[in-house]
Every structure is written in structure tokens, then in C-alpha cells.
Amino acid sequence: MSQESFVFIIDDEEPVRDSIGMLLDTVGLAHRGFEDANTFLQAWRPDWKGCLVLDIRMPGMSGLELQEKLLAQGSSLPIIFITGHGDIPMAVEAMRRGAIDFIRKPFRDQELLDRINQAMALEEAQRERSQHMARARTVHASLTPREAEVFERVTAGQANKVIAIELGISERTVEIHRSQVMHKTHSRSLADLVRLKIALEAQSGVENS
């Protein structure tokens, strides 16, 4: 993940893209412009970081359609919509689908910059969380079936003795599995294990929703 963060400006109006780009230059934010939604979608890579400044109305694929397609492809790039007068219903719809905000043309520079910073921070946090989850998944996958069973029971609050009886193994063996689990998951305490369990549950919760 050596990708730099970008503000991706998607607007069919060259002057709008150019002027926003110039503004971002003055505050040292890297940016890339796209003249339509399709071009952006073609170029998009899963490891892209940053946020989108997206015109809600464009010929061809609209901003809303792009938002939908990006979500379907698993992009978590936050989207700030640029709208015109009378686009409020569309903007509300965009918000409902997870856009972080919308601003009306013409807008003040600080309005835009604040939202971009907010979006970048949000994306950063989101990415950390998803990295954490990915780590949890890998760690969990590295456990043997028996270790996984022990992990489940430990984090459910069962004592070693109970686990031993339920699994029909010796308490000593349970202890060995348990220390393997601690080692493989880089956990130093039961609390660490519970945190991992919660992360995994949150994830399966997301997947099942």
C-alpha cells in the first residue's frame, strides 16, 4: 500500500475541473481530473486512496450511477457530490446511498476543502479498520480447526477445565492449544483475544447484512 492519496475530480466541465485543481494545488493536495464517470470507472484500481469530488449531473453516466457502480465494485472512496440549484432530491438520494456530503455550485473554497479533509480522514479511518479486519481474518485462518474451537470457547468465557471436558481432551492439551492461539494471534491477554473475536463478528455481520 504505497499509494498516495488523491482527490479525484470528476466533472464534464473542463474549467470546473481545472479551477478546483488549481485550488487544491494551493493547499498541496494531489488531484486527478476525469471528464466523465466512465473514464474514471475504467481507470479505477482497488488500491486507490483519497476521495471523489463528483458532479451529480453529467452526460452519459451520472454521478449517482457512478456511485452505485463503485460501491458494487467494492470501492470505499468517500464521495463529495457537487450539485446545482434544484438538485437537492438527487443529492439526498446520494447521501442515502452513503455519500459523505454535497455542496452546491458555486461554493466557497473552504467549504470544499473542509469536506475534502473530512473525507480523507474518514477514508483513512475506514481503511485502518478494514486493514485491521483483514489482519483478523488472516490470523483466524491460520488457526488449526482444534485451535479455532478452543479460541471460540475461550472468548465465550469458558474455563480450560470446561473446554477440556466438552472437547474430550486433557486440560493440559487445552492449555497448549490456548498458548498457540495466543502466539499466532499476537495476543498478550484474554482481552486481546476478545477484541479479535469482536472484529471477526463485526465483519461477518457486515457480510451477512
Place this chain on the structure above:
Amino acid sequence: MKKKAPTDEWLRDNSMHVLDAVVDAILAMDAEGIIQYANGATYTMLGYEPGSLVGHDVAELMPEPHRSHHKQYVSRYFQTGKARIIGIGRELMALARDGRQIPIYLAVSEIRTPGGVYFAGILRDLTQQKQAQAALLEHQERLARVGRLSTMGEMTASIAHEINQPLTAISMYAQACLKLLQMPALDPEKLGTALDKLNRQSLRAGAIIERIQRFVRNEEGQRELCDVRQLISEISQFGQADARLHDMELNFELDEHLPNVWCDPIQVQQVALNLIRNAIDAMQQIGRIHGNRVTVRSRKVDDWIEVAVEDAGTGVSAADEPLVFSAFHTTKKDGMGMGLSICRSIMNQHGGQLGFTNNPVHGATFWFRLPVSEGHDS
């Protein structure tokens, strides 16, 4: 009551009274163009003392350039036998005694008598007819203007969007300039570029407003030789703005090599824009279920230039078909029903046509045709 058939004798006695009672001016001239007789209406129409025209050259009643050329016209007629007016008749101007020019319809016929060749001229005063025509034209122009105003009114949101684009860019450039000015190391070149771009956007916004003004006012209101492709390209911006607002795609397939037409450019643009807006409305009404594409095509059909707007909208129902072009007939929720009726009157004034055909699958194609300007083919 039994009427007595007029006899030659009666006619001989009363012909002068009959001629004087005729409302049209009647003149008789000899082969040299010298007036031999003029009836009462001639003197009234042209403002001369009764009887005072006899013995004068008829050319005195003509404005230039005909006045100087009249002798030539007559001698050419005698040499070649080819008539320009005699036996044909045409619209001309007559010169009254006080210098006023009066629009007339002139018919001249040759009278061969034993005593020589004479000519008879009948002048019908067209002043009232011309005034009525001008009034009608003015009325139609006003109506057309109301139509344009209403179109622009309906397009307010689209136009606002269109002007908002350069305004957004202007505002961004200006704010970038302020930021550049606050930087410790001022970069005049960057600043200059930004200001230059800002300026260009303000000119662009100005141009949009100017085009709207020109469209609504149509101050010239005159016919000129026009390239239809250029006319349509000029309104494509309005059309695109409207299409964009309604999530439609507006495509233009314009033939580049079309002959020119003689027309009032703004009025023709008005008709085209109306058809485009109707197409968008028709597709909007059914929630774009048959797609969101409107295509504007231009082509030559025989001696006509045709502009057709194809939509994928509701089409025209059999019930609406006879009423499509009638005033106050509308299928729109908030329509006045004046658009197509005004378009048709504009086309009629141009000697053109306005029509439609339902498409084989979905929607309709509305078209207008203008006659190719003779002798001006490009």
C-alpha cells in the same frame, strides 16, 4: 322590373361616367407614353387636379429608376415584342404628386385602333392590403416572441445550470488567486494564468446571457441567408443544458453540406428548440422507459432542407393527431399548448412545413422543412 339591354349609344354617352365610377385608376396612353385620358380615381389616388394629367408623360407617375428607363421599356417592347408588364401585371410603386410612393398593382394592355397603338393601364391601390399584411406580420412576430419568452421561461432551471458552470469556475479561480497571493513566494506567472482563465470564464458567462437576450428579443427580426447547420449548432447549448437537467442525451447529426435557406434565423432556432424541448418532455412523461436519447438530424429532401427531431417518448396518439398543431391543445401537465401552433405559423410564413411521424417502435419524429433558397446554393 325589366332591364333594358345597354346599347352602343348608351355606352358612348355614359362611358366617361362609368370609368369615373371605377375605384381603380385607369389611364390611357399613346405609343409615346403620353397620357390621353385618366379617370377620376387616378386623380384621387395620385393627388392631381382633375384633368391635369392629360398630355403629360406617364413616366412622371413613376419613381426612379423606372422613370428614367420608361422610354427604353416602351421602345424595347416595340422592337422585340417582349412584354415586361403588358398583359402580365405586377406590383410596383406609383409616385403621387406630393412625392409619396404608393404601392400598386399595375396591369397594362395594348389597344390597337385604326388611329394607332394605345395602352391602357389599371392601377389598384395596395396601401391597405400592404398595411394589413404588415400588421399580420407584426402580430405573428409578437406571437413568436411570446413563444420564445415562454420557452426561455420553461428553461430557466436549465439556463441557471448553464450559467452556474462558468460562475463556479470563476469563483474557484478567484479563490485560488487569493490563496496564491497569500503564499510567501509569489508566483506571478501562476497568478497570471489563473486570472486569464478566470477572465475567459466570465466572457463565456456573458456570451450565454447575450445569446439568451438575442434569442428573446430578436431585434433584427429579418430574413437572411442562413446555414441551417450553424443555426442548429447555436442553440445546441440551450438544448444540451435542458437535456442535461433531465438526464437526457441530445445528439446532433447535421449534414455539413446543405444549401442555405432564406429565413429569420431566430425564428427557425425557436422552432428547433421547441421541437427539442417537446422531445425531452415526451420522454420525461414516461420516465424515460424507452431510453434517454434525442437525435436532431438535418438533411436535404428534394428542394427542402429538413430538420428532424427524433425522440423515444410517448408518440402521438390517434386522438391527438388532428390536434397536434392547434392552439391551446396540450398533452403537458403545465403546458399552454401554444408551442407547436406558433411553430407552424412560423413555418407558414417561411413557405415551409411542419410535421411529424410516429416512429416504428417508440416515440415520434417531429420535423420542419424550409425551401432551399434559389440561386444561393452553396
